[in-house]
Amino acid sequence: MDIKKIGIVGAGVMGGEIAFVATQAGFPVVLKDIERRFLDVGVANARQIYEFKVRRRRMSEDEMEQKLKLISVTLGYDELADADFIIEAVPENLDLKRRVFSELDAACSPGAILATNTSALSVSAIAEAVSRPERVAGMHFFNPVSMMRLVEVVRGARTSDETMSSVCALAEAIGKSPVRCADSAGFIVNRLLCAAMLEAARCEREGLMSRAEIDSALVKPDAGLPVGLFKMADQLGIDLIHKVMRILQDAFGDRFAPPEEVERLIASGRLGVKSGKGFYDYGKS
Amino acid sequence: MENRELVLNRIFAAVVAEAERAAAEGVASPQEIDDAMRMGALFKKTPFAYAAEVGEETMRARLAGFAEKYGDRFKV
Numbered sequence: 001m002d003i004k005k006i007g008i009v010g011a012g013v014m015g016g017e018i019a020f021v022a023t024q025a026g027f028p029v030v031l032k033d034i035e036r037r038f039l040d041v042g043v044a045n046a047r048q049i050y051e052f053k054v055r056r057r058r059m060s061e062d063e064m065e066q067k068l069k070l071i072s073v074t075l076g077y078d079e080l081a082d083a084d085f086i087i088e089a090v091p092e093n094l095d096l097k098r099r100v101f102s103e104l105d106a107a108c109s110p111g112a113i114l115a116t117n118t119s120a121l122s123v124s125a126i127a128e129a130v131s132r133p134e135r136v137a138g139m140h141f142f143n144p145v146s147m148m149r150l151v152e153v154v155r156g157a158r159t160s161d162e163t164m165s166s167v168c169a170l171a172e173a174i175g176k177s178p179v180r181c182a183d184s185a186g187f188i189v190n191r192l193l194c195a196a197m198l199e200a201a202r203c204e205r206e207g208l209m210s211r212a213e214i215d216s217a218l219v220k221p222d223a224g225l226p227v228g229l230f231k232m233a234d235q236l237g238i239d240l241i242h243k244v245m246r247i248l249q250d251a252f253g254d255r256f257a258p259p260e261e262v263e264r265l266i267a268s269g270r271l272g273v274k275s276g277k278g279f280y281d282y283g284k285s
Numbered sequence: 286m287e288n289r290e291l292v293l294n295r296i297f298a299a300v301v302a303e304a305e306r307a308a309a310e311g312v313a314s315p316q317e318i319d320d321a322m323r324m325g326a327l328f329k330k331t332p333f334a335y336a337a338e339v340g341e342e343t344m345r346a347r348l349a350g351f352a353e354k355y356g357d358r359f360k361v
Contacts, residue, residue, distance in 0.1 A: 142325045150324035179321045181313040188318055189325035191307065192300050192332065195358075199299035200292075202355075208288040217289050218296070224329025229296070255358040 001166040007083035010090035011038045016045025017145035018087055023070040025174040030072050030079045039073040049146045077107035087139055089117040098129035105130035113166055115139035120247050123183045124157035133158035137167045151176045152187045185251035190244050200229040201259045211279055230279040234272035238265050297335055298351050304332035305361040
């Protein structure tokens with residue numbers, strides 16, 4: 001599939017980062033959102049990542065400006081009519097994503113692939129909103145997109161082999177490593193990470209070790225995690241972790257039930273790094 | 286710290302058990318699961334590689350022991 005123009009719907013942090021990786025690989029991008037200020041943030045995010053690279057002497061300012069010229073912005077769907085490939089990154093709400101997908105279905109050419117960056121919803125359920133479910137797949141990026149190589153490429157119930165191949169090929173063309181998986185709650189990474197976090201929480205609750213001791217053990221070479229599990233939960237956001245665990249619990253059973261502690265933390269506004277406190281406190285800065 | 290080994294064994298066993306379930310359900314192959322955890326979670330010890338390193342028999346016995354003591358989440 002010859003991709004000449006990529007549409008990114010949802011210009012938040014993820015949208016801006018995806019715009020960076022796509023334009024860095026030379027693809028023209030149209031960033032679409034519902035408000036000008038969201039577009040401004042998305043473009044600013046992309047620019048910020050480029051500026052970091054320039055400061056690190058990985059590219060010249062000239063090169064940066066050439067790449068940034070590849071990003072255009074829009075509040076409507078007209079500029080997406082000739083896009084070959086759409087990546088949707090709007091908030092995690094099924095009704096919202098279905099509405100966006102039906103709008104894309106109407107606006108985009110019939111051959112365009114409609115990929116969703118959803119981490120928590122069913123790709124198949126989103127695909128029900130369009131007349132071309134075989135052209136819908138999940139394309140799940142990891143945070144921060146500019147640095148994390150993995151893309152989970154999710155096959156929906158009606159996704160065609162051709163679509164899967166095209167999504168994987170684009171992922172590789174923008175410097176990512178695709179891993180294919182089924183449309184199952186949590187796909188691969190979120191499900192296994194939650195299993196790990198839940199076990200760590202149980203060990204703490206049983207009094208075996210404190211959270212700081214557990215996290216400290218987990219980053220030693222013999223365990224080899226990049227960061228402790230409690231710290232990771234704080235970084236991702238405890239409210240998000242809770243949401244993912246509930247989805248996993250509904251899909252797989254009570255072994256994924258969020259621990260009471262998580263509910264207590266949320267109730268007391270301890271959402272993690274973003275609120276200055278979660279499992280740990282993050283000091284005044 | 287005596288509990289250190291137990292805690293790490295339990296956390297990794299929980300991931301191994303969940304990874305084996307995911308593979309059995311057809312979510313992805315063992316290699317794909319390990320690749321995803323390496324690149325998406327930055328785990329140096331990915332579930333199937335870790336289980337192979339521990340040794341198949343030891344891993345089975347450990348999972349069975351944990352299932353007996355801590356519950357069905359370790360049962361594969």
